[in-house]
Amino acid sequence: MTVKRTRGRPPAGDVADRRTAILDAARGQFAAQGFGGTSMRSIAREAGVDVSLISHYFGDKSGLLVATMQLPVNPIEKIASVVEDGPDGMAERLLRTFLSSWDPHRDIFSSMYRTTMGSGDSQAPMLQLARNILITTLVKVLEGDDRDVRAALISGQLIGLATMRYVISIPAVADAPVEDLVRLYSPGMQVLIDA
Amino acid sequence: MTVKRTRGRPPAGDVADRRTAILDAARGQFAAQGFGGTSMRSIAREAGVDVSLISHYFGDKSGLLVATMQLPVNPIEKIASVVEDGPDGMAERLLRTFLSSWDPHRDIFSSMYRTTMGSGDSQAPMLQLARNILITTLVKVLEGDDRDVRAALISGQLIGLATMRYVISIPAVADAPVEDLVRLYSPGMQVLIDA
DNA sequence: GTCTATAGACGGATAGAC
DNA sequence: GTCTATCCGTCTATAGAC
Numbered sequence: 277m278t279v280k281r282t283r284g285r286p287p288a289g290d291v292a293d294r295r296t297a298i299l300d301a302a303r304g305q306f307a308a309q310g311f312g313g314t315s316m317r318s319i320a321r322e323a324g325v326d327v328s329l330i331s332h333y334f335g336d337k338s339g340l341l342v343a344t345m346q347l348p349v350n351p352i353e354k355i356a357s358v359v360e361d362g363p364d365g366m367a368e369r370l371l372r373t374f375l376s377s378w379d380p381h382r383d384i385f386s387s388m389y390r391t392t393m394g395s396g397d398s399q400a401p402m403l404q405l406a407r408n409i410l411i412t413t414l415v416k417v418l419e420g421d422d423r424d425v426r427a428a429l430i431s432g433q434l435i436g437l438a439t440m441r442y443v444i445s446i447p448a449v450a451d452a453p454v455e456d457l458v459r460l461y462s463p464g465m466q467v468l469i470d471a
Numbered sequence: 472m473t474v475k476r477t478r479g480r481p482p483a484g485d486v487a488d489r490r491t492a493i494l495d496a497a498r499g500q501f502a503a504q505g506f507g508g509t510s511m512r513s514i515a516r517e518a519g520v521d522v523s524l525i526s527h528y529f530g531d532k533s534g535l536l537v538a539t540m541q542l543p544v545n546p547i548e549k550i551a552s553v554v555e556d557g558p559d560g561m562a563e564r565l566l567r568t569f570l571s572s573w574d575p576h577r578d579i580f581s582s583m584y585r586t587t588m589g590s591g592d593s594q595a596p597m598l599q600l601a602r603n604i605l606i607t608t609l610v611k612v613l614e615g616d617d618r619d620v621r622a623a624l625i626s627g628q629l630i631g632l633a634t635m636r637y638v639i640s641i642p643a644v645a646d647a648p649v650e651d652l653v654r655l656y657s658p659g660m661q662v663l664i665d666a
Numbered sequence: 667g668t669c670t671a672t673a674g675a676c677g678g679a680t681a682g683a684c
Numbered sequence: 685g686t687c688t689a690t691c692c693g694t695c696t697a698t699a700g701a702c
Binding site for chain 1: 602617619621622626635647660662663
Binding site: 325326328329332 | 667668669670
């Protein structure tokens with residue numbers, strides 16, 4: 277059995293999945309320290325690979341960020357479709373969908389969040405989505421007065437919840453079962469939806 | 472009339488208040504781009520002064536950040552004292568106090584927020600305050616079950632609101648009068664406070 | 667594919683002239 | 685107090701050897 281690699285150690289996971297190691301390390305560090313606060317060097321160190329390998333796989337640092345945020349499905353569109361089912365009992369559906377969509381991807385949420393909030397870039401992908409899809413959809417579905425304010429406030433409640441659960445990770449909220457949060461949080465949110 | 476300055480242009484505001492110019496520029500840029508995303512050079516450029524003057528006045532970049540966040544009064548303590556008055560009608564008092572305390576200092580809020588969220592530093596001053604003062608005080612005052620979760624969720628609602636109004640600046644929320652927001656937001660929040 | 671070496675830019679901080 | 689000049693560190697990105 278001949279060895280292909282000319283130099284380089286036999287890495288942890290043996291063969292091809294250094295790529296995965298890079299992605300995992302990047303996700304973790306972007307989530308913890310934001311995009312600007314993370315260096316390619318420290319990612320490479322954690323992944324046990326050479327820095328230049330990152331460029332080789334992902335082009336540059338931004339390419340890595342993009343690759344990091346690829347999701348099997350897009351939670352935001354799923355959430356928007358829940359909104360379209362109308363205001364009756366929306367709070368409960370909205371919260372359950374929001375939480376169960378993002379819970380498996382906490383790191384990605386935190387990463388997008390930190391990347392978005394840490395920079396003043398109003399064109400950041402997360403903002404675009406939040407504004408265009410969530411708020412716009414909400415405005416269309418709500419009834420009564422002050423729809424635009426209420427739509428933004430409802431979105432803000434989701435942001436606040438996610439901040440506590442995924443970004444700051446306050447234990448009481450971060451570790452609570454989805455159904456507990458739905459039960460506690462939805463009545464108040466429904467008040468805002470109804471009037 | 473003899474000129475004191477040996478070199479240097481006659482700056483915009485004439486005499487001593489370059490210091491103020493530096494602080495204003497810093498506040499704006501920290502608020503817009505976060506601490507890491509702002510360079511001392513760009514602050515100096517905006518303020519119309521030399522870079523090294525910043526070091527001279529404030530020691531280093533962190534010193535400038537600290538100086539930037541000095542407030543006449545501490546909003547968070549004022550808010551905590553409102554909480555201590557008990558759960559009856561708390562939502563309304565809490566929201567009114569929160570908003571009217573921070574409204575005059577939007578840039579400072581945004582700056583603290585971006586600085587806190589953009590880095591993974593769990594020792595950041597804003598987090599300390601939020602956790603220790605706000606949540607702790609809330610837990611003490613609430614009645615019924617799940618106090619710790621509800622306390623964190625209420626804090627999260629304030630964070631979400633402030634995110635919309637001060638950080639992302641969604642127009643519907645950013646430009647609304649305080650009393651409109653109090654009227655729309657407090658009923659739902661009170662539900663969470665009461666049970 | 668993997669690594670070395672280095673280019674090239676930028677940022678923070680300081681010494682010292684005036 | 686103000687400015688010039690500069691040092692030193694860190695970062696991204698790339699060229700090229702093996």
